[in-house]
Amino acid sequence: MNSQSKKLEDTPLSVLDLVPILQNxxxxxxxxxxLNLARHVEKLGFTRYWMAEHHNMAGIASSATSVLIGYIANGTFKxxxxxGGIMLPNHAPLIVAEQFGTLESLYPGRIDLGLGRAPGSDQQTAIALRRDLRGNVEDFPQHVTELLKYLGPVDPAARxxxxxxxxxxxxxxxxxSSTYGAHLAAHLGLPYAFASHFAPASLHAALKVYRENFRPSETLEQPYAMACVNVVAADSDNEANKLATSLYTxxxxxxxxxxxxxxxPVESMDDLWDTSEKYAxxxxxxxxFIGSKATVQEEMQAFLDETQVDELMISTGIYEQSARLHSYELLAELGVLEKATFLK
Known part of the structure; x- marks a missing residue:
């Protein structure tokens, strides 16, 4: 580790909630x-609580993402x-601006708008969602710029x-989840969040692109990168490994x-997947990062050494709510409490 390496205890932690629907x-x-989890991690000192837009998935309940953001913000305080994010190809930028302008007006200083260019669904569902079938993901840079304008300074002359x-x-x-967003975030001088919790292959390339091409803006003087990772923490490595089988399935x-x-969770995955599925x-x-507090701490610090990201977002694919809450408690014990300095 070099002298410039970031330390886990000085790195802000945030939460990505996929809002899973549990069996039965x-x-x-x-x-x-x-809401229970959001209140819990707020007390523990976590920085952000994000939810992602998904559609037509029986196991995920976060399709109406802006509605859920209001629900969580109303039930928390700070x-x-x-x-993490709104899938912009599914929406008119003006609608997104009005929704998040409303949220910010209701909960000032507490709302983040993460934007993605994937549909958050299969192709058939994406077609069902589209307001304009002629639109596609290639319009994303234009739509981001449009959205920035809508949420920016008041322009009485705007039509x-x-x-x-x-x-x-x-x-x-x-x-x-690739280098595309890194190029655009760097060009626009915006903060960048990488989905390494499910698409790890391009992480290092994307961070390199973002940092080397970053242009200072009114939002940011220096690049600010966050990476999302999966963490299943428990009182022992064995317990965490069992809990993680819900994440695997x-x-x-x-x-x-x-x-x-x-x-x-199950005792063993051996009968549930074949060799190729396990590898995938x-x-x-x-x-x-799966294990006891000590194990997770070591692995997360190694990840920070590799990536030098400014913030870590944690997704915890645990079935039992009590075990899910405890996993975040163990992370909080690592000392990462209210450390964020960006946009807070």
Whole structure:
């Protein structure tokens, strides 16, 4: 480790909640669990609580992301609440500006707007979501610029204005799982969040692109990068490894193209996947830190040494709510409490 390496105890931690629907449970149950978790991590000192837009997935309840952000923000007091992210090709930029301008007006200084260019669904569902079938992901840079304008300084001469929205300056993050978003975030001088919790292959290349091409803006003088990783922490390595089987079966659904609810942990995965499926899941979950507090601390510090990211976002694919809460408690004991200095 060189003298410039970041230390885990000085690195802010945030939360990505995929709002999983559990086996034999309802979406309503998932929402209650999310609010319970948000209140819990707020007390522990975590920085942000983000939810991602997904559609047509029986195991994920976060399709109406902006509605859920309002629900979580209303039930908490100080933690930043946002999207990780809103899939912009599915929405008119003006609608997104009005929604997040409304959220910022209701919960000032607490709303983040993370933007992605994937549909957050399969192709058939993406077509069903589109307001304009002629639009596609290649319009993303134009739509981001349009959205920045809507949420920026008030322009009384503008023919179209976001009300509420204009003048709120809701912080916009660009999300990515490849180098595409890194180029755009660098060009626009925006903070960048990488989805290394499911797409690890391009992480280092994307961070390099972002940092080397970053242009200072009114938002940021220096690049600010966040990476999302999976963490399953428990009182022992054995317990964490068992809890993590729910995470494995969830990603096995992704590999198989199924969308089942999250399953309880099992003693062994051997009868649930074949060799090729195991390899595929392990590749997707390369940046998953599973074990006791000591084990997770060592692995997360190694990840920081590798990436030098400014913030870590944690996704915890645990079935039992009590074990999920305890995993975040163990992370908080590492000393990462209210350390964020960017956009807070």
């Amino acid at each position: 449970k309802s979406a309503s149950d998932s929402f209650k669990n999310s 933690i930043r609440v946002g999207s 179209v204005r976001a009300v509420p929205g204009e003048g709120t300056n809701v912080p916009i993050w660009l999300l990515g 969830s990603f096995l659904n992704v590999i198989r193209g199924t969308a089942n609810p999250m399953l309880p 899941v392990q590749q997707m979950l390369r940046y998953s």
